[in-house]
Amino acid sequence: MIRVEDLVFDYPGFRALDGVTFAIEPHSITALVGPNGAGKTTLLNCMAGLALPAHGHVYLDAIDVHRVPRQAHARMGYLSDFFGLYAELTVARCLDYRARAQAIPSARRAAAVQRAAERLGLSDRLKQRAGELSRGLRQRLAIAQAIVHEPAVILLDEPASGLDPEARFGLAAVLRGLKDEGMTLVVSSHILAELEDYSTHLLVMEQGRILEHRALDGTVAPGGARRFELTLAEPRSDLSAVLTSIGVGEVLVEGPMARFVATGDAAAQAALLRRLIEAGLPVASFAAAKSDLQDAYLTLLKDNRARGHALPPPAAAPTAPAARP
Numbered sequence: 001m002i003r004v005e006d007l008v009f010d011y012p013g014f015r016a017l018d019g020v021t022f023a024i025e026p027h028s029i030t031a032l033v034g035p036n037g038a039g040k041t042t043l044l045n046c047m048a049g050l051a052l053p054a055h056g057h058v059y060l061d062a063i064d065v066h067r068v069p070r071q072a073h074a075r076m077g078y079l080s081d082f083f084g085l086y087a088e089l090t091v092a093r094c095l096d097y098r099a100r101a102q103a104i105p106s107a108r109r110a111a112a113v114q115r116a117a118e119r120l121g122l123s124d125r126l127k128q129r130a131g132e133l134s135r136g137l138r139q140r141l142a143i144a145q146a147i148v149h150e151p152a153v154i155l156l157d158e159p160a161s162g163l164d165p166e167a168r169f170g171l172a173a174v175l176r177g178l179k180d181e182g183m184t185l186v187v188s189s190h191i192l193a194e195l196e197d198y199s200t201h202l203l204v205m206e207q208g209r210i211l212e213h214r215a216l217d218g219t220v221a222p223g224g225a226r227r228f229e230l231t232l233a234e235p236r237s238d239l240s241a242v243l244t245s246i247g248v249g250e251v252l253v254e255g256p257m258a259r260f261v262a263t264g265d266a267a268a269q270a271a272l273l274r275r276l277i278e279a280g281l282p283v284a285s286f287a288a289a290k291s292d293l294q295d296a297y298l299t300l301l302k303d304n305r306a307r308g309h310a311l312p313p314p315a316a317a318p319t320a321p322a323a324r325p
């Protein structure tokens with residue numbers, strides 16, 4: 001869906017992206033994380049075709065984003081970390097303005113405005129002025145503007161920053177909804193616990209390079225094998241034997257808790273739960289294992305730093321830098 005190939009971006013005297021390469025699958029939500037200054041915003045700007053790399057390419061399917069940016073923008077939505085809204089315009093006018101900017105034909109514009117408002121839960125706010133909205137609703141309006149042309153891909157830079165817990169929860173539901181409707185999302189954030197709730201992939205950056213890129217769905221092997229966690233109401237000495245007898249693998253038991261690997265979709269997971277209960281186990285909880293993103297992220301950064309940045313520090317920009325628009 002998106003391919004980023006050997007991207008290099010230089011600010012005056014400073015290399016902010018240094019050979020960044022990765023690919024993003026369709027219908028996924030990629031959490032883009034990294035310490036302050038890692039290069040996340042620069043990467044998103046390059047992916048959106050707003051910053052011209054010194055080297056490398058960004059492809060959206062077959063479209064070279066920097067060669068034919070207008071074609072790319074027709075299929076892409078972008079929300080900057082410092083977005084602006086026209087405070088005096090109503091929600092409907094803000095969306096209509098963006099629909100015009102995206103050259104949506106007038107016959108389809110009203111429907112596009114309604115649809116975007118509906119997707120972001122703003123249908124009852126269409127007549128309200130943007131400047132009167134709460135921060136959470138302004139954020140939703142900004143996202144609605146970014147998707148008014150129904151892009152295949154949306155890039156969001158720190159969409160949760162400054163939102164209260166309730167608004168962040170609502171935002172997570174919105175992002176999940178967009179993915180379920182078929183969009184591909186890349187979301188940068190520092191709030192790892194929430195990213196874990198809705199992201200399907202993790203992309204970790206440090207010093208302008210990719211440290212890690214992996215799926216977050218607990219998949220441990222091709223063919224859909226996943227790691228599960230089971231907690232019993234009380235420990236059972238035969239837990240390991242029971243689990244092995246019902247055909248799950250890599251069983252690890254600790255007191256009333258067990259971790260194991262099993263294959264299959266949601267129906268197979270339901271059947272597995274039924275068999276655990278039929279085997280007489282007092283199941284208190286059973287779910288796909290969480291990856292504990294925060295710990296994994298901190299360990300990754302620590303290991304990378306302990307290796308003394310096996311990667312050499314980013315080089316200073318060798319030539320005149322590309323301008324940031």
Ligand SMILES: Nc1ncnc2c1ncn2[C@@H]1O[C@H](COP(=O)(O)OP(=O)(O)OP(=O)(O)O)[C@@H](O)[C@H]1O
Pocket residue numbers: 011012014016034035036037038039040041042043324
């Ligand atoms: N206009 C600029 N001129 C020079 N250097 C810049 C400019 N913008 C960013 N940088 C530098 O490039 C590096 C990457 O910045 P970027 O904003 O992409 O990082 P980030 O990962 O998004 O950071 P944060 O999490 O703080 O938003 C930083 O070291 C930053 O200081």
